[in-house]
Amino acid sequence: QVQLVESGGGLVQAGGSLRLHCAASGRTFSSYTMGWFRQAPGKDREFVAAITWSSGYYADSVKGRFTISRDNAKNTVYLQMNSLKPEDTAVYYCAARRIIGVVANSAQYEYWGQGTQVTVSS
Numbered sequence: 001q002v003q004l005v006e007s008g009g010g011l012v013q014a015g016g017s018l019r020l021h022c023a024a025s026g027r028t029f030s031s032y033t034m035g036w037f038r039q040a041p042g043k044d045r046e047f048v049a050a051i052t053w054s055s056g057y058y059a060d061s062v063k064g065r066f067t068i069s070r071d072n073a074k075n076t077v078y079l080q081m082n083s084l085k086p087e088d089t090a091v092y093y094c095a096a097r098r099i100i101g102v103v104a105n106s107a108q109y110e111y112w113g114q115g116t117q118v119t120v121s122s
Contacts, residue, residue, distance in 0.1 A: 002026045002111040004094045009116030012084055016120070020079040022094030022113060030072040033097040036079045037106055038090035038118075045093070047104035049079060057102045062088075084120045091115040 008020040022034070035050035049058045049068040056068040067080040077094065095109035103109075 002029075002032065002096050004096060004111055004113035006092065006094045006113045006116040009092060009118045011119045011121065014084060014086055014120055014122050016084050017080070017082045018084065018118060020081065020092055020094075020116060020118075022077045022079075024075045024077070024094075024096065026075070029075040031098070031100065033100055033102060033109075034068075034070060034077040035095045035097065035102075035109055036068060036077075037093045037095055037109075038088075039093070039115075040087075040090040043090075045106050047106070048092070050102040050104070051077065052100050052102060055102075059104070081118070084118075086120045086122045088118060089120050090118060092118050 003025040005023045036048040037045050039045040047059050051068045065083045070077045093115045094113040096111040097109045
């Protein structure tokens with residue numbers, strides 16, 4: 001069983017930056033694929049980024065602006081978000097998948113955090 005707790009969301013102006021954190025419980029954190037998804041009001045949840053042991057993968061909409069990383073010693077995964085745009089406004093969710101391998105399908109992730117709100121003003 002894995003519990004995920006996100007933090008770091010907030011209100012930022014367009015062009016600004018935020019760093020999201022996801023703290024995970026459990027002793028096998030390093031064996032999980034970790035992902036970030038987001039959901040804007042009235043829209044479906046969408047893939048943002050994911051990381052296996054060290055390689056990050058990104059949705060086209062965030063490539064070059066967002067960076068996913070992990071610190072297995074701290075059981076934490078991060079999402080550094082730069083050059084934020086109003087369309088990045090959403091609730092951001094951290095997710096964990098027991099199998100190593102990046103997938104963009106949210107149904108393939110077994111564990112989810114409660115989410116953290118990111119609001120980008122124009």
